[in-house]
Amino acid sequence: MCWAIPTRLVEIDGQIGKVEIGGTVREIGLQLVEDPQVGDYVLIHAGFAIEKVDEEEAAKTLELLAEIGYGESPPSTLRPHSRQ
Amino acid sequence: MKYIDEFRNAAAAKELAAEIGRAAAKAERGGPLRFMEVCGGHTMAIHRFGIPGLLPEGIEMLSGPGCPVCVTPTTYLDRAIELAAEANATLTTFGDLYHVPGAAETLEDAAARGADVRVVYSARDALKLAEDNPEREVVFLAIGFETTAPGTAATVLEAHSKGVRNFRILSGHKTMPEALRALVSAPEVALDGFILPGHVSTITGPEPYEFLPREFGMACCVTGFEPTDILMAVLALVRQVVEQKPTVENQYRRAVRAGGNPRARETVYEVFEPTDAQWRGIGLIPGSGLSVRERWASYSVEPPDPAIPSAEYKACRCAQVLRGLVRPPECPLFGKACVPDSPVGPCMVSSEGACAAYYKYGGQH
Numbered sequence: 001m002c003w004a005i006p007t008r009l010v011e012i013d014g015q016i017g018k019v020e021i022g023g024t025v026r027e028i029g030l031q032l033v034e035d036p037q038v039g040d041y042v043l044i045h046a047g048f049a050i051e052k053v054d055e056e057e058a059a060k061t062l063e064l065l066a067e068i069g070y071g072e073s074p075p076s077t078l079r080p081h082s083r084q
Numbered sequence: 085m086k087y088i089d090e091f092r093n094a095a096a097a098k099e100l101a102a103e104i105g106r107a108a109a110k111a112e113r114g115g116p117l118r119f120m121e122v123c124g125g126h127t128m129a130i131h132r133f134g135i136p137g138l139l140p141e142g143i144e145m146l147s148g149p150g151c152p153v154c155v156t157p158t159t160y161l162d163r164a165i166e167l168a169a170e171a172n173a174t175l176t177t178f179g180d181l182y183h184v185p186g187a188a189e190t191l192e193d194a195a196a197r198g199a200d201v202r203v204v205y206s207a208r209d210a211l212k213l214a215e216d217n218p219e220r221e222v223v224f225l226a227i228g229f230e231t232t233a234p235g236t237a238a239t240v241l242e243a244h245s246k247g248v249r250n251f252r253i254l255s256g257h258k259t260m261p262e263a264l265r266a267l268v269s270a271p272e273v274a275l276d277g278f279i280l281p282g283h284v285s286t287i288t289g290p291e292p293y294e295f296l297p298r299e300f301g302m303a304c305c306v307t308g309f310e311p312t313d314i315l316m317a318v319l320a321l322v323r324q325v326v327e328q329k330p331t332v333e334n335q336y337r338r339a340v341r342a343g344g345n346p347r348a349r350e351t352v353y354e355v356f357e358p359t360d361a362q363w364r365g366i367g368l369i370p371g372s373g374l375s376v377r378e379r380w381a382s383y384s385v386e387p388p389d390p391a392i393p394s395a396e397y398k399a400c401r402c403a404q405v406l407r408g409l410v411r412p413p414e415c416p417l418f419g420k421a422c423v424p425d426s427p428v429g430p431c432m433v434s435s436e437g438a439c440a441a442y443y444k445y446g447g448q449h
Contacts, residue, residue, distance in 0.1 A: 001152050001180055001436060002231040002283040003125050003309075004339075006087040029208055031238040032348040041087060043286060043339055046178070046228070047206020048235040051286045051345055057337035058087055065096040065312055068103075077092035078311045080132040 004045035006053045009038055019044060087338065091310030097138065100315035105140035107322045118144045118274060119321050120408050122264060123281035124151030124436025125309050131445035133311040143318065146408035147431075147438035149263055149366055150281060152228045152256075153180040154406070154430040154437045157362040157394035160227075160256045160387065161186030167223055167254065167385060168199035174217065176210035177225040179203045184433040187395040207239035207253075214243070214251035223385055227256040231283040233374055234348035237355035240376070240383045254385050255376055258361050260284050261292040262372035268300045273407055277303030277321040279314065282336050287352075289344030290332045297330035307335040355380055364394040364430045365406040400429035405438050412439040419443060 010025070011018035017030045019042070029048040030036050042049035111117060121127055127147045130136065136145055149155050165186055168175045175191065182191050182203055195201040200220070204210050207224050214222035226236040236253060243251045260281060267273060280293055285306045296302040303324035307317035313335060320333045334340055352374070361373025368390060376384035396402070400422070401415035412418050412431065422428035424440050431439035 001124055001178070001228055001434070002281060004231065004283045004286070006085075006339075008086075027208075029206075029235065029238055029242075031242075032234050032345065032351060034347055043283065045231055045283060046235050047208045048238065050231065050234065050283065050348060051339055051341075053087060054338050054341065061316075061335075061338060062090050065091070065093050068096045068099045076094040077089055078094045078097055078133055079092075 002045065004043040004050055006041050007044050009036060009040050009042055009049070012036060012038055017042070017049060088310060091308065091312050093312055097311050097315055100312060100319055101138045101140065104143065104315065104319050104322055107319060107326060108140060108142050110326045111322065116142045116144045117276045117322060117325055118146060118408070119277050119279060119318065120146045120148045120275050121279040122148035122150040122260065123279075123284065124154070124434065125282065126150065126279055126314065127438055127441045128436050129309045129311070130314060131441040133314075134445070135311065135314055138315070139318065143322070146275070147405070147441070148267060148278075148408060149363060149406045151431075151434050151436040152232070152258060153184060153434035154402075155258065155363040155365060156181065156184070156227050156256050157364045157388075158186045158396075159362065159389070159392050159394060160254070161191070162188075163388045164191060164225055164254060165189060165194045168194045168201055170221070172219065172221050174200045174202060174213060174220040174222045175225065176202050176204045176213060176222060178227065180434045181225055181227060185427070207236045211239050211243055211248065211251055214248050215246070218250055220250060222251050224251070224253045225256065226253040229258055229260055229281070229284050230287040230352075233257045233352045233356065234287060237351045240355050240380055241351070243383060244380070249382075252383050252385050253376065255356070255374055255387055257356065257374035258363070259358070259372055259374065261288075261295075262369050263363060263366070264293070264296065266366065266369045266372070267407060268296065268302060270407065272409060275302065275408060276325050277305070277330070279317050279321070280304055280306040280332070282306065282308050282339060285336070285340045285344065287345050287348050289342055290334045290340065291343070293332050297332060301330050303330045304332040305335055306332070306340050308339060360390045362390045362392065362394060365396075365402040367393065397428050402429035402431045402439070405431050412442040415439070
């Protein structure tokens with residue numbers, strides 16, 4: 001239930017932000033994050049932005065993964081599975 | 085999608101799994117290394133991506149009390165169903181809670197009898213319903229951990245600033261560190277470490293878990309929800325055990341900052357204060373719940389007495405599953421009397437419960 005997805009802020013109007021999730025524009029509350037800006041990636045949980053994605057830290061982790069994965073390009077990705 | 089697909093790099097996952105094997109071989113241990121994840125999102129991700137099948141022999145992954153729906157006691161649901169029967173009541177709930185049985189019935193059953201129960205995506209939607217329907221008394225079923233409580237708190241403050249008088253919450257919010265303390269303090273629990281929750285830690289920061297390595301010698305790592313996040317965390321845990329240097333590592337720096345999100349926490353503590361809470365499958369845990377402060381009492385309905393235990397079916401083994409003592413398939417009801425469509429115990433009621441994840445993704449094999 002604590003799922004949160006990284007999504008780009010496309011519009012800000014006071015404490016309300018707009019994000020696009022799967023082609024649908026959704027309104028979210030921005031009360032919980034400091035100084036949100038259009039273009040920021042924010043983590044959305046239950047209708048609120050709960051944090052801004054730290055793009056620098058994300059890049060560092062990805063560099064590490066590229067090293068571990070021998071920089072395979074384009075990298076193949078794991079797909080979720082289900083027995084259904 | 086950005087910040088998702090890149091963390092599913094298959095070659096990196098394979099190499100991480102191999103490195104985990106090499107690191108684990110250095111552990112001077114008779115038995116397997118046992119790690120518990122305590123976030124329903126991790127439980128789902130681990131089974132969805134088949135992580136147990138990638139891990140080498142000698143690493144056991146267990147699911148703890150990390151699904152807020154699963155640990156919500158039947159007394160809470162019974163209280164909600166009671167409220168739904170009141171005149172003019174509109175109950176609003178996250179979808180996960182809709183099918184969960186209380187002592188006798190579910191919110192779905194109450195709706196079938198004519199109660200007005202609406203599934204919402206956010207507390208904001210519940211407030212909107214209240215604004216649009218001033219003749220209705222709208223109650224929001226506020227459950228969830230530290231991740232979800234800030235949104236509820238912000239919505240209460242918004243209701244106040246807008247002068248909305250027909251919006252109230254039934255707080256069933258819970259907090260994680262106290263539950264982990266209760267879990268590791270039980271003598272029968274044999275664990276080497278924890279994969280700490282990702283988005284709970286976004287709010288709290290990694291710091292509240294420092295007692296786990298310090299007082300209990302537990303290896304700990306905060307991580308995200310993609311396969312390489314989880315494998316990097318397992319590797320970090322194995323290394324901590326091998327080096328005998330338990331600590332709280334943070335592998336999810338893109339979403340979890342040192343100190344967490346103070347703004348979100350201040351919002352929570354403006355509206356809520358700590359209280360004792362009843363956890364389904366575990367029991368009463370002091371200081372592990374959030375109740376609405378006196379100042380905001382007009383936005384709250386009285387929750388059930390936390391001292392009253394949850395009503396459970398005798399043969400259900402969820403209490404042991406939640407503490408990592410048995411695996412879901414070891415329960416006599418699993419996959420027979422207890423399935424996702426008609427769950428008996430808390431671990432099957434939500435898709436994030438350990439039993440539901442095992443059932444859906446075939447983790448029993």
